[in-house]
Every structure is written in C-alpha cells, then in structure tokens.
Amino acid sequence: MSYTEEVYERVVKQNPGEPEFHQAVKEVLDSLKVVIDRNEELYRKLSILERLVEPERIISFRVPWVDDNGVVQINKGYRVQFNSAIGPYKGALRFHPTVNQGILKFLGFEQIFKNSLTGLPIGGGKGGSNFDPKGKSDREVMAFCQSFMTELCKYIGADTDVPAGDIGVGGREIGFLFGQYKRIRGLYEGVLTGKGLTYGGSLIRTQATGYGVVYITDEILKAHGDSFEGKTVVVTGSGNVAIYAVEKATQLGAKVVSVNDSNGYVYDPNGIDIAVLKDIKEVKRGRIKEYAERVPGSTYTEGTGSWTIKCDIYLPCATQNELPLEGAKALVANGCKYVSEGANMPTTLEATGYLQENGVVFMPGKAANAGGVATSALEMSQNSMRLSWSAEEVDAKLHDIMKNIFRKVDDAAKRYDMEGNYVVGANIAGFEKVVEAMIAQGIC
Ligand code: NDP
Ligand code: 2IT
DSSP states (O other): OOHHHHHHHHHHHHSTTOHHHHHHHHHHHHHHHHHHHHTHHHHHHTTHHHHHTSOSEEEEEEEEEEOTTSOEEEEEEEEEEEEOSSSSEEOOEEEOTTOOHHHHHHHHHHHHHHHHHTTSSOEEEEEEESOOOTTOOHHHHHHHHHHHHHHHTTTOBTTTEEOOBOTTOOHHHHHHHHHHHHHHHOOOSOOSSSOOGGGTOOTTHHHHHHHHHHHHHHHHHHHTTOOSTTOEEEEEOOSHHHHHHHHHHHHTTOEEEEEEOSSEEEEOTTOOOHHHHHIIIIISOOOTHHHHHHSTTOEEEESSOGGGSOOSEEEEOSOTTOBOHHHHHHHHHTTOOEEEOSSSSOBOHHHHHHHHHTTOEEEOHHHHTHHHHHHHHHHHHHHHHTOOOOHHHHHHHHHHHHHHHHHHHHHHHHHTTOTTOHHHHHHHHHHHHHHHHHHHTOOO
C-alpha cells in the first residue's frame, strides 16, 4: 500500500463519523501521490502526511444565550486551528445547523491549501457553530455572537488566528463579534476580517469571493480561446458568493439565468436582475422564491435540480456536496463546458470524476474561491499598516492574485504530466509551499 493510501486509511479509522473530512483528505492525498512517490522516504521519516491531516488544535465550547422569549438556548462552538506553517490561522466562521466538528475539519483542511495558493502568509483554520441565524431577531443574533466571542476571544488575535465570515456569518455578525472582542480584550486590532468599512474593513472584501471565482474562470476561458461574452451561466446559492459571482459574470457579458437557495431555484431567461437579487437577500433577508414574484418572465421551482438548465458555465456557490453525480450527468448531457466551484467542495468526488472524464474543465474551490480569503489577507495588511486602499487598488490586487493562482495550478498540473487537471494542480501547488515550511520548522 502506498504512503498516501496508508494515511487515508488511518484518517478514516481515527476520525469516525466525519465523512466530509474523509472526502476532503482523499481528494488531496490522491492528488499528492505523484509528489510523495518522488521523495517517499523523506516524507515518511518526517511523518509529513500524518501531521498534515491532524489539526494542531481544536477548541470546542458551550455557547449559552437567551432568546426573545427569555428561554436559555445552548449551542456548540468550535475553532479548528489546523496548520500554522505559513502564517497565523486564517479561515472563516460558519453558523448553520449542520455544523459539526467533521464539517469544520474538512473546511479547515481545505483552507490550508487554499491559503497557500493565494501566495499570502496565512495558515489554515475554520470555526463556527450549529446556531441557525435564520428567523432570529437582531437582538438574538447579537446575544449569540457576544456569547460565542466571550469564549473564542481567548484563542484568537491579529497575529495568532483571524476568523471571517462564511455561511450564516455576514457583516452583521462580524460587527457583533468584533464589538465583543474589543470589549473583553481591550484591543482594537485586525482580529476579524470582513469588517464594516467604518471600523477597519477593506473595500471589495464583500465582493471578493464571487468576483474572484469569475476572474479565475475568465483565465480558464482565455486559456481555451474563449470568454464570458455571450455565455449562459447557472449559479447556485444566493448568498454572498453567489450574488457577486452573478454581478461580475454579468459585467463580463454573460447571461446568468438561475440562482437558488435550499428551498428551490429561479429561472430567468432574461438574465438575473442583480438589484432585485440584492434587495431580497442583502436588505430583506428573504427567500429566493420572492424573485419570481417580483420579476416578470421568471419562474420558481421547488427543490434542487438547476443543473438541468442548459448552460455553458456552471458555478456552484452554495454548500458542500450540492452537485451529485446525477447533476454532473445532466450538465454534460446539456453541453456545459466549464465548472468552477465558488463554494467549498460543492461537487461530490463521483461528480468531479464524471465531469473530468467527459471533458468539462473543472476548477476546484480551493483555487476558485480563494479570492475571499486573499482579500481578507489584504484587509489584515491594511489593518497592520493602519491604512485603507481604494476599491480600485484592492480589486486590481485581487485580480492579479486570481491570475497567479490560475498560473500556479496550471503549471503544477503540467509539471506532473496532468495538463488541464486543475484538481491535482491546485492540491500540489498548495502543498508545495506548506510542506517546505513544515520541513524547515522541524518536528512541530
Ligand atoms: P451565505 O450564507 O451568504 O449563503 C449561503 C447560500 O447557500 C444560501 O443561498 C443558502 O441557502 C445556500 N445553502 C447553504 N446551506 C445549504 C444547504 N445545506 N443546502 C442548500 N443550500 C444551502 O454563504 P456564502 O455565500 O458566504 O457561502 C457559500 C459557499 O461559499 C460556502 O460553501 C462557503 O464555505 C463558501 N465560501 C465563502 C466565502 C466567503 O467569503 N463568504 C469564501 C470562500 C468560500 P439558504 O438561505 O436556503 O440556506
Ligand atoms: O472559505 C473561505 O475561504 C472563507 N469563507 C473566507 C475565509 C476568510 O478568512 O476570509
């Protein structure tokens, strides 16, 4: 059995009940086999892979808060500090009822390679809670955030661990979390990213993940002599990443015909109206169904399945494993040519394999959605310098970072004779920097 297979088996055995973590590890280790094989003795001697798959630290805590009826509620809180070889832990917080330790381990593990690909000095981490912000009042969300931060603040800091927003954590939550951190620790520092513009946030951070997905997809298109102009695009999700992927794809001349949420999807043959989308989601915190009620000519369909809509480019921007084999088959049957993951691991391993075997160009999330965390790192730089860059400056840096990520991923795939396999390219390119730093720092 190869070293990578041995370590994968060990991960499955030692981390029971964490299928998403196993899946993320499998994808990475399968990709790294060609790299490990070239220097197996050294990597085995240093137990590099065993160290890579074991978080440096997991903090898990109780989050008590009082709801609007005066009832005490208890949620689970976590921070997974996965790998600090190349910089302080960096990665978001997710508030969603499906959050558990295994989900956060998969996200923290992916974050190590993603952050490495950005070229910026940030290690990998992730945290969150099974708290569901949906349907809660602002006061309840604040009570929860204050309680969550009361515990978390002991373990984070601008030079140790810098959380940000993910599913269920947007500007409102970051504001409440920042306020509580400042109050307890007495420090006005860049301990969180995605902050409001009046208190240390960076211009373009809100747009960065969605814009970044489109920027890297544009690089892929160019490499294939193609462009967004005139293309039909399906985006999934209708949260932060989805909204700004729709916006940038539309700016580049594509027509985005569908977005969804966990209840259903809308189809708008005229192209999604971004102002309406933002009003429903960012202002009213409503459901995507309301889009069809407001925009003539559009329709709403309950359930998943927007993959049955004919498109050239599919951008899954909702959540893990949202695109199963059945969806991949529908995309291929309808002539879809490009899939770039805005979400983290939205495509199952089977679906990824099917897309690649059938000639669909596939860019994995750890490369495609890295623009968000990259811009978070730019926010950290601005906070450290006590300066703010203009929107144009940040956008230009983001654009350059996405171009560089494409180049690194493409180049790593070519170096290992797997041209066009961006899954392998992203994992190898991300790993190379981290492993060099780990070896240099000795056994730790
Ligand atoms: P938001 O909370 O803003 O939006 C999430 C969207 O995904 C909503 O439309 C939501 O629908 C949908 N969704 C969430 N969970 C499920 C589910 N279980 N089934 C179906 N749909 C679901 O989150 P973001 O836009 O920030 O995040 C989306 C994805 O992008 C996540 O995978 C996240 O990890 C990833 N990501 C985010 C980055 C960021 O900067 N925000 C950076 C890099 C990656 P509903 O309202 O019905 O729940
Ligand atoms: O998955 C991700 O990269 C994010 N949700 C953003 C992380 C960050 O620190 O900005």
